Amino acid sequence: VPVLAKDIAEPFPTVTLDTNAYEAAKLLAGRRLPGLIVIDAEQHPVAILPGSQVLNFAIPRYVQDDPRLAQVYDERAADELCAKLETRTVREVLPAKELRELEVVDGRATVMEVAAVMARQHSPVIAVIEKERVIGAITVSHLLNHILPQR
């Protein structure tokens, strides 16, 4: 019997498009995750929100272009960053591009199917769905854990 995606999917925190961006950032920080799964009002997955995107949104372009500028206003920068996130939702932080690119696998997909999707998408995490709802996620390291020992 082949191992299926639903067998190895792990609980993964989700946020909605209307979740406050600061709350999303705290979830990323607290759970030590590289990203969050974003779902819509019907619990359908619509995107992955990478932690780096939260920073990309919150940090002014001119500081990104010359990170040394961040040195001179360190504490104020952190305050401004948080303030900017607190007034925004996940929807506003996500680039439109991300909303179209989410790849999901069905719970009945085999681990090798999951590996193929992950490889093609260069994605460190894939959402697993059953009946259009997110039941968990599979990270690349978790997947490798299941593929490699078979040898």
Place this chain on the structure above:
Amino acid sequence: VPVLAKDIAEPFPTVTLDTNAYEAAKLLAGRRLPGLIVIDAEQHPVAILPGSQVLNFAIPRYVQDDPRLAQVYDERAADELCAKLETRTVREVLPAKELRELEVVDGRATVMEVAAVMARQHSPVIAVIEKERVIGAITVSHLLNHILPQR
């Protein structure tokens, strides 16, 4: 006193360009990491090896293009994947593009500088160097953990 990169850098497993690709994959699987830092013979960081790249290298293109093909040869596929990795080095698995794109920060960079670099690079992890050698790494969630509670 501002918090510096060296203060929050965490130990992070490294591999060299000559590390066996199968050993690198096992390290990714065992440590539950999204990627590894690749160093050269002088311990200079040269790239991040994402776990998805290991899959991208090992899984044939025609399976990536139609993941349903993976269903029909599940166990053989896992064996072939491991066999392919065992005969290769990290150098062979890394695309040339990745070798040029590694961003590092100096241990004396402030956390806001690290955030700015991470934001620009859309990277979930940044290597921290002192005297050109890797002393650890900072993940995006670890960084958010240090920025957010300041408010």
